[in-house]
Amino acid sequence: MSIIPPSGTAEDAREGMRTEAVSPRSRTWRAFVRNPFGLVSLAVLFLIVAVALAAPLIAGEPGGYSADVLAPPSAEHWLGTDNIGRDVYNQIVWGARTSLAVGLGASALAIVLGAAVGIGAAYFRRLDTPLGMLIDVMLSLPILPLMILVAALAGPSISTLVVVIAVFSWPEVARVVRSQALPVVDLTYVNAAHVIGAPNRWVLLRHVLPAVTPVIVVSVVLTASRAVLSEAGLSFLGLGDPSSWSWGTILYNAQRSGVLASAWWTALFPSLAILLLVVAATLTSLAYNDARNPRTRGDSAR
C-alpha cells in the first residue's frame, strides 16, 4: 500500500491545507482516516495478518487427533472440535496463514500478468484486438470448473493453488488496467515523449505505469480477496493442500463427514473468518477509492 502515515496532528493538517499545497498522497490518507469504515477494515486486515504471523504463539498445532470428537465450544475448545477431535480454533488460526499466503501470492502473480497484458493491449495498437478478445473470452468462461480441473490434475499443494488461481484471475485485472491505460496513451505528454524519441520501455515506465498505479493498488486488494474465496472454494471441494490448514478444508471435512447440519460450529467459525477477511479487504479498497476521488472526498472545493 502506498499510504504514508500522517506526520503531525490534525491541527497541523488543517494549517497545512490552508497555507500550502498538500501532496495528493497525504490528502488521500487524510480522507481515508476520516472514513470510519475504511479505518476499521484496515485494522481488521492488520489483525488477521498479525494472527497469521503469530499462529505458533497463540494456538497449538491443530494436527492432533483427540477423543473430544465434535465437542461444542467450551473453555477448553473455544470454537469446538471437528469430527476427529481437532480443535477448530487452532485450525482457523493456522488456516489464516494459508489463506493469506495463497491470497497474496496469487494476487501478486495475477497483477503482474494482468497489468502487463492490460498495458500492452492499450499501448501496442496491433495487440489490442487479439488481447482484448482473449480477455473477453477468459472473462466469459466459467472459471471455477476450469480451476478444479487444473488443480485436480496438478495435484493439491499451496503452489498449485497460487498458480491456478493467478492464471485464471488476471483477465479481470487486465480489463481494468486496459480501460484505465487507453485514454492515457493518447495524452499529449505521451505523444511528446514519442516525439523526442523516447523508447517504448521508457514511456511505459515513466508515463503509462504511473497513470494506472492507483487502479493496480485497488486491484491488489480486490484480487487478493477473490483469491482467498477461490482458495476456500477449491479447498471446500477437496482440492486444498493436504499438508497445511485451510478454512475451506474445515468446511470440506464437515461436509464430507456429514456433520455440517449437526455441529454448527464446524461451519460457522471458518465461514465467519472468510467473511471477515473478504469484507474487510473489499471495504478497505472501496474506502481507498473514495479517498482518492476528489468528488467523493469532500474537499474538492478547497
Place this chain on the structure above:
Amino acid sequence: MGLLRFVSVRLLRGLLTLWFAVTVTFFLVRLLPGDPALAVASPTMTADQRAQMLSDFGLDEPLLVQYATYLGQLAQGNLGISFRQNAPVLDILLERLPWTLLLTGSSLVVTLIVGVPLAVAAARRQGSALDRAVQVGGVVGQALFVPTVGIFLLYVFGVWLGWLPIGGAMASDVYGVAAYGSILAHLVLPGLSLVLLQLGPYVLFLRTSLIEALSEDYTNVARSKGVSETKVVWVHALRNALLPTVTLVGLQLGFLVGGSVLTETIFAYPGIGRAIYESVGQLDFPVMQGAFVLLAATVVVANLLTDLMYGLLDPRVRQT
C-alpha cells in the same frame, strides 16, 4: 440487416470461445503432471494390460493426433468415456444438465425480479436509509463465500426450522402434481443461495446506471412534458439503464455457474456441479473435462441469448 450482422459476429465470438475452452482443457489435461493413465491404471496391472488400456482410451497416440480425434469426436457430441462409470461422459452429464439449468436459470430470473425494483427504489431516493442499506448489502454480498450462504440457509431453514428439504432435487416417492411441488421445495434453498450471491452486483450496477439516466436531458424533457415521475423512472430511464445491465449478465454467467458447483455440492443437488465434485474425489478426468466443456457451451449459448436481447432492446445495434 444490422441485427443479422450483429448476431453473426456474436455467433463467431461464441464459437471462438468454445474452441478456446476445448483446446485449453485438452492440452491442460495432457500436459499437466497428473497422468490420466495413472488415474485409470491400478498398480496390480501387468505392463501388457496397462498398454492395452492406454490404447483403448486412445492415450498412446501422438498429442496432435489425439487433439484432432478429440475435436472430431466432440463435433459429433462425444465427450469420451468416464474412467470410473464405464459410460459415455455425455450421457452422464446430460442427465444432470437439466437440474443445473433449472437451478441457475430460476435463480437468475428471481435475482432480476427482486433486483430491478430494489435498484429502482434505491436510485429514486438516493441517500435514503434504503439506499444506504442497498449499498452496504451489495458490497457485503459480493464478499460472501458461496458455501457460507448455502450452509447458513441449510442450517436455518432445513435443520433448525425444518421447513424445507436439505438435499437432493426431489423426493423419490411422489408423482404428478406432488412431484412438481417436491421439485420446487428442493429448489428453494440452493436457488436462494445463488440469488443472494448475485443480487449485490446487479443491484449496485443498475442503481448507478439509473442514477445516471435520471440526470440525463431526455428524462428532464420527459418530466417537463408532464410525464409522471413513476413513468419517467420505469419507462424512460429504466430501459436505457437496463442496457449495461444486460452486458453484466454476460459477465456474471461464469460466476453463476461456478457458484452452482459449490451450491450443488452442499445441497447434494444432482446437477453438473455435483458431478464435478464427485469426479474430483474419484479423479475422473474425462467427466471433469466434459463438465467444463458443457458448462462453457451453456454459458456461450446463454451469452448469445443475452446479446440477442441487447440487440432487441437497443435500436442502435440494429441500425449500424
